[in-house]
Amino acid sequence: MGITVTYLSLLVLVPLSMIFLKTATIGPGEIWEAVSSRRALASFGLSLSASLLAAGVNAVFGVLVAWVLVRYRFPGRSVVDALVDLPFALPTAVGGIALTAIYAPRGWLGQFLYPLGIETAFSRLGVVIALTFVGLPFVVRTVQPVLEELDMDHEEAAASLGASRFEIFRRILLPPLWPSILTGFAMAFARALGEYGSVVFVSGNMPFKTEITPLVIMTKLEQYDYAGATALAMVMLIVSFSLLFLLNRLQAWNNARTSSRGRAPAAEQGQAAPPGAHGVAR
Incomplete structure (x- = not known):
């Protein structure tokens, strides 16, 4: 426990606490001026909205990619599985250059999108595309192990009883997948x-x-504006930590609710049967 706390403190707690200590050296008026400027507010809005949108897109299509990798066998599956991890190993600058070359007005895809009025590179859509690119592996690698452990007998039983594919996904697959989807998101x-x-x-x-x-x-x-940079970093730190804490609490609540639902049928099965319940009808 002591080694773990010391390690996390040196790598996480101490560096992040320096942001608050540095911000405390400047006055409240200077902090407010830095974080409430039009440029700062516009960047906050774009960063938060684009990140949420990209994470939402990854939550949907990441589950789809994980499903295909787990449930289907096809030529080149190992290559597709390796491509999922590519944003982990690829330098982000290389990824940005590649996306720009593809989605620029004269790029491979941009030359077809721009005549249709769809601006990709050098636009807000380009920001969402880049953030989706770097975030996809987190959802896939979080959901994939859970999918591999699910028993297909429940799905086959539900299908034999006439359940549709959507009902099977909503009632059989989504409850155990939901915590991992939230974590990946x-x-x-x-x-x-x-x-x-x-x-x-x-x-x-x-x-x-x-x-x-x-x-x-x-x-x-x-520009050597260390006070302004630290104030903006403090706001981003507070916002990101608050949202992550909220999502973690939501995941814990969902796990507790799922566990309570699983214990209820077991408790009902353990109850004594009413008199005459084991009688044989003649």
Whole structure:
């Protein structure tokens, strides 16, 4: 316990606490001026909304990818499985350059999207695409082990009783998958909220339009505005921690509710049968 607490303190607690200590050295008025400026508020809105949207997209399609990898056998499956982990190993700057080359007005996909009025690179949509790219592995790798442990007998029994595919997913698959989906969503959101390398290339970095908060922080650091950068970092830290804590509490509540539902049938089976219940009808 002592080694664990010391290790986490040196790597997480002490560096993060320095943000609050550094912010405490400046006055409340200066902090408010830094975090309430139009540029800062616009970056907050884009970072939060794009991260939530990207995490939501990954929560849906990440489950779909995990389902295909677990339940289907097809040529090249191992290659697809390896591609899922590519955003983990790929430098974020390389990912940003690749996305820009694909979705730019003259890129492989952008040359077909821009004539249709769909602006991808150098737009808010490009930010969402980059954040979705870096967050997909978190959902897939969180849901995939749970899917592998699920017993297919329950699905086959429900199908034999006439349940539709949607009913099987909602009643049989979703309850045990829901905690892992929430965990993957939270991890993808946290990863997207702090992403910098891939977004800085594909967004265009236009103030009030496509500028994310990490970029504003880097800009203030380059201008030696350490107080403003620390104030923005403190806000991002508080927001991300609060949302992650809320999602973790929601997951714990869901696990407790699922466990209580599982104990109820067992308790009912253990009750004594009423008199005459074991009689044989003649």
